[in-house]
Amino acid sequence: MNILLHRYDITQEDDFHALPDFNRKATLQHVDKVYKAEITNIIRLTEMEKLFHFRILDPKERDTFSFLPGQFVMLEVPGYGEVPISISGSPTNKGYVELCIRKAGVVTSMLHRAGRGARVGIRGPFGTHFPMGKMKGSDILLIAGGLGLAPLRAPIFHVTENRSDYRNVHIMYGTKDPSQLLFDYQYKQWERIDGVNLSVIVERADDTWKGPVGLITKLMDGMKIVGDETYAIVCGPPVMFKFVCNQLGKMGVPMHRMFVSLERRMHCGMGKCCRCNIGSTYTCVDGPVFDYWSVMNLKEAI
Ligand SMILES: Cc1cc2nc3c(=O)[nH]c(=O)nc-3n(C[C@H](O)[C@H](O)[C@H](O)COP(=O)(O)OP(=O)(O)OC[C@H]3O[C@@H](n4cnc5c(N)ncnc54)[C@H](O)[C@@H]3O)c2cc1C
Ligand code: FES
Numbered sequence: 001m002n003i004l005l006h007r008y009d010i011t012q013e014d015d016f017h018a019l020p021d022f023n024r025k026a027t028l029q030h031v032d033k034v035y036k037a038e039i040t041n042i043i044r045l046t047e048m049e050k051l052f053h054f055r056i057l058d059p060k061e062r063d064t065f066s067f068l069p070g071q072f073v074m075l076e077v078p079g080y081g082e083v084p085i086s087i088s089g090s091p092t093n094k095g096y097v098e099l100c101i102r103k104a105g106v107v108t109s110m111l112h113r114a115g116r117g118a119r120v121g122i123r124g125p126f127g128t129h130f131p132m133g134k135m136k137g138s139d140i141l142l143i144a145g146g147l148g149l150a151p152l153r154a155p156i157f158h159v160t161e162n163r164s165d166y167r168n169v170h171i172m173y174g175t176k177d178p179s180q181l182l183f184d185y186q187y188k189q190w191e192r193i194d195g196v197n198l199s200v201i202v203e204r205a206d207d208t209w210k211g212p213v214g215l216i217t218k219l220m221d222g223m224k225i226v227g228d229e230t231y232a233i234v235c236g237p238p239v240m241f242k243f244v245c246n247q248l249g250k251m252g253v254p255m256h257r258m259f260v261s262l263e264r265r266m267h268c269g270m271g272k273c274c275r276c277n278i279g280s281t282y283t284c285v286d287g288p289v290f291d292y293w294s295v296m297n298l299k300e301a302i
Helices: 003-007 025-029 059-064 106-112 148-161 184-189 215-222 238-250 292-296
Strands: 035-044 048-055 072-077 081-086 098-102 121-125 139-145 167-176 195-201 230-235 259-261 289-292
Touching: 003 148, 048 059, 048 121, 072 098, 072 106, 081 106, 081 121, 098 106, 098 148, 139 148, 139 238, 148 167, 148 230, 167 215, 184 195, 184 289, 184 292, 195 215, 195 259, 215 238, 230 238, 238 259, 259 292, 289 292
Parallel strands: 139 167, 139 230, 167 195, 230 259
Antiparallel strands: 035 048, 035 121, 048 098, 072 081, 072 121, 259 289
């Protein structure tokens, strides 16, 4: 177990002096529990991504299922396998579990072929979460690239639903081209919220695009923030973390105030199979959310 990580274990944020969960009891408690669920709605977001609404069949279980922004579930497509997927909806929504899924391979392609009423299994929620409690009273930068908007959407819901707990909120999102933008139907809604600023950038414009063109770091150029009073959440491809977090560092944001979500291939989601480890750190239970200081101390994390 990585001692340095435990000093900064954000799952302990509300109970800092508690002993770390060395036997992973908290995680293992709900590991065998498979919620039977069905697809109730599917929204095509782009050529490759769809947003699925899954309703847990048992009404009692549906009411008790809860998660924190940044956590993920293991989604089982019977007969095909199980994949880790970040929860993309609002933590206060008890009606259904929202997952934004890219068609990548065997399991996710099968899901993309499924229709309403198709049955799946859901285990979880698993993993660490963004420390939204700690962030109260600060300015918040929510930065995503590509599919990274899927995990970022849960903290976006959280800060917009608890608007008075946070100061200025800046949402920054970038993709390769306009056809890959996720959740574009929600941008106007987010922009209308008092104190929330949204900027979207693409690397390659087309005839329809009227906004800025370039890398996501361009959106941060000239931005005035007070580093010690700001928290940042960064989701996206690992290559983006380095550039974005370096720029945040130059803007004065300390590394322990930047949070990223690390994705590795996973199998069990419960710290048993060693598929997801980086050294002695398991991204399924010690992560996927880490502060950037911890990531910098993990060899080959990004
Ligand atoms: C914590 C976590 C959260 C995730 N959240 C989401 C999400 O919100 N939405 C989403 O669409 N995907 C998400 N992923 C990635 C998703 O789990 C993979 O795309 C999925 O497991 C692929 O399974 P498959 O059977 O369809 O593809 P496979 O047939 O297993 O593989 C197809 C291709 O996908 C690649 N691949 C498999 N797993 C991963 C992975 N973990 N990361 C990157 N590439 C992978 C393989 O290398 C291969 O090239 C997440 C992964 C993790 C670990
Ligand atoms: S996915 Fe099995 S140990 Fe992390």
